[in-house]
Amino acid sequence: MMREKDAKDLLRQMMNAAIAAADPATAIAPNLPEKPKGRCIVLGAGKAAAAMAQALEEAWPDVDLSGIVVTRYGHATQTERITVREASHPVPDAAGEKAAAEILQAAKEAGPDDLVLALISGGGSALMTLPVPPVTLAEKVEVNRLLLKSGLTIEDMNRIRRRLSLIKGGGLARAVFPARLVTLAISDVPGDDPAAIASGPTVPDPSSDEDLSRLVAKLGPDLPKSARDILLSPAAPQDDFKPDYRLIATPQMSLEAAAQIARGAGVTPLLLGDALEGEAAQLGIVMAGIAQATAAHGTPAKTPAVLLSGGETTVTIGTEKPGRGGRNTEFLLSLALSLSGHPKVYALAADTDGIDGTEDAAGALITPETLAQAHQLNLNPRDYLHNHDSYTLFNHLNALIKTGPTLTNVNDFRAILVL
Structure with a gap:
């Protein structure tokens, strides 16, 4: 015995x-695309985002790297070319909202000859918060609080998060176009669904045309009216872009x-x-x-x-x-x-x-x-x-x-x- x-x-x-087995230090390099001839803009969010950025810098010392990633307080690493921001998780805060706005702006500045590398990992939903107007950050925080105590599955939580975000549910990919976009992701969700990892900022939202009234009912009367109105409004058509999405750890x-x-x-x-x-x-x-x-x-x-x-x-x-x-x-x-x-x-x-x-x-x-x-x-x-x-x-x-x-x-x- x-x-x-x-x-x-x-x-x-x-x-x-x-x-x-999920250490970015060993998982990043084998999954990188061909080195770009020009700029590589690095954007990312999640608990592993800073460590992923550090591993990327070590793997590509001779590439023109720049960009910004946001991670949880206390999860930052030392980087030289990629800016690391810290924000709150699991409850979003103003630092996360500011970082998300910076990331979205950097995405819009990518040109057709640039390579954009998105470093995505679990926790990105709370860390990269940019609510759809007129939802405010305070109201988004209240939505998140209701989600965390709701008992909803992570898939249903992400249906809500994607619908209320300018950057999730493919929002980051739409901002990057027409630059080439490659996503390196560490999965923290059941089934490794790219649309659920950090609420899928670089992939089409598969629930963009779904009726979410059942989830709204589950969240109850404390759901802010601005969020309720958006979640119950007519759904948008689905995106049809084909992402280059690479799972590097699962x-x-x-x-x-x-x-x-x-x-x-x-x-x-x-x-x-x-x-x-x-x-x-x-x-x-x-x-x-x-x-x-x-x-x-x-x-x-x-x-x-x-x-x-x-x-x-x-x-x-x-x-x-x-x-x-x-x-x-x-x-x-x-x-x-x-x-x-x-x-x-x-x-x-x-x-x-x-x-x-x-x-x-x-x-x-x-x-x-x-x-x-x-x-x-x-x-x-x-x-x-x-x-x-x-x-x-x-x-x-x-x-x-x-x-x-x-x-x-x-x-x-x-x-x-x-x-």
Whole structure:
């Protein structure tokens, strides 16, 4: 039987491999187009945008590079030719609006002989905010707040974001024309849909002609009138341009990197999918059932095995004031409760960008002793789950994983080790 320390170390090694597989430092260069004869204008947004810009400068030291990218506060890197701006995520701010306006203006100045490289990664929707008038930034912030507590899937959230933006849903591509545009993207969304990654600034909006009334109803009466009017107005026709769009890192690639680590340790990896969605707490219950079946019957994988999955779950907040938590720690707390201290199961869940929700932890790690340790401290795990306060519980247990910003983002990484 593997010792607890070895089990925890293996889980961390798999997480590190998953993150490394999406490192812009190694993912950018192999996916670059032919070097341009003239200017290369670099535009981008997302949690990995600055690291992508830095990697591009290193890959193309002899190319006339200029441009601007916007990333999350604390995620900037040192660049010499490409300007890096920082803004707020997940709630947009004035810095993000200003950066988006700069990016759109730079796009409009691209000439027919220029190459425009768009560096796109998860988080770009909030970081590159330029609302359609008459929607104001304050109203866009309120829309975003409603989206984050709505329980809507990331696909539905992006339907809303694209419709309310001048730059998303193909807006950046329209501004760049007739210059050549190539997009390098790191995916953080289920299914790697280009229209969903940062709300698709360089690809046609596939929902531009959809009726969004069902989503408006879901957001409720607090939705600002300006946004409501735009979302319920007659839809625009779809764009017909064909983008040059290159996925340089994806959740599936990261899961496969983690699986390779598992095999090297003599553990059978079972990839359950890179696009799992739904309520975080409910997914915890489902995954506990699969882990218990694996331990008891050797199905769907013979032990020792690790159940690997990615994607993005949701946490729907009711009327109660939530505690401190993120979707990964909430998933883990639900998983731990459902496992009831199963002696053969360990698990780790983390956001690959290093920030689970809005907290300073990437996620956490549970062992067969997690619930017992909580009870020894007179903590009731079910109360913490009910109050969406999973971060606080795992902080008391010293079980949080803190990586700091990883400067990439391929969404959530979950590994359940069954011995």
